[in-house]
Amino acid sequence: MRLFVGFFLSLLCLMGSDVLDFDLIKMPTQKQAKPLVLIISGIQGDEPGGFNATNLFLQHYKILLGEVWVVPNLNRHSILRNHRGIYGDMNRKFSTLSQADKEYELIQKIKTIILNPQVQVIYHLHDGGGFYRQTYIDSLRNPNRWGNCSIIDQEMLQGAYYEDLLKLSQKITQKINQKILNDVHLYHTRNTQTRLHDKEMEKSLTYFAITHQKTALANEASKNLPLNERVYYHLLGIEGVLSELGVQFERDFKLTPQTIYSLLYNRNSFIEIENRIKLPLFDLRPRLAFFPFPKDKALDSVQFRSNQYIVGFLPRGDQIVMKYGNRVLSSLSPLYLEFSNALPEVEIEVDGKKQRLKMGDIFEVRHYFEVYLEDTDKRVNIIGFHGKYDNEINERVELKNLMKQYSIDKFGKKYRIEFYDKAGRFLGMLIADFSQSSSK
């Protein structure tokens, strides 16, 4: 378990809010060997199956032999807005593109990664409508549908690392179909025969890769499926491509739609803001009022850190909306303050035990806590506490002393403890978590 924690922490990412940029994560491997597989998701911001799949893949898989790089959020700015492409369809920008295009730099950057001589194989994740079939069955299952299929641009690619694209695609679909949840979901290979027939697909990422002798194919999960099932099929696709290429891996959970559902809403998910605040991602109230936020800093330059790759902030009027992929987590009403590092730690008594906590810590309480501050220049504000004073130092605080509507979570169990100096600078926040408490 310890080992896993270390691995997990190494995946923490830093993020800005709305920069036109993406993450490239080079997964640690136990043994470097060919091939290096590059997995890309999130080119279209309204296809959450792909980017939720890579988000889980990065946290719950270990590479044992071979190498895997992942770009989980290629079109992050559109993902946060649940928009296919706020500057147009990014998957049509790979043949010719004006330098005036807002995403020109970003496209150059991902092209450079695709062309990196270390990269041999590209696997590109999408969500598409309906269920692809070679012949017409009904409006949901027919040759014009894109859901649940493995897409290749042509059968063979001479000179590529893995030349027989058709065979690779068939191996993947066989692997997926062994674990199919329902016959309607059955995977097929769809060959777009791009060079001969498809002017539109010539502008796509995979075709760009093909024209540069890179083995590339796409996986589509159906938009008609719930998110956890789309992720299920994408992960099966990833496992299929890695297995066929001889990349060995380990996964720390049982691959079922039920487990995926619980991992998608993992209660250990968090976001840290400027090293002074840590918030759980899930079960927050829809709005958090008077929330300390650094003043005189553009949202783009505020430091965030999360154990999830698809978390971000968006400005909306005078609010700051916190997102997990396409999902709104909460809306912060910012209280813009000067942030200070003058109080890195505080002493707190929790259920009879004294402990030192770092700013940003979330601690569990069963019965009570009490904050000690020797320095009288500092002030504590326990949000929702009905006590006699402004400064709640040396006050025994139980759940019954806290007004439920002030909790950060919708169950009334998690409360903000904020620290300030005399000048009103914000020193940091702790969160008291009464979830394990038996009292009301």
Ligand SMILES: [Zn+2]
């Ligand atoms: Zn797509």
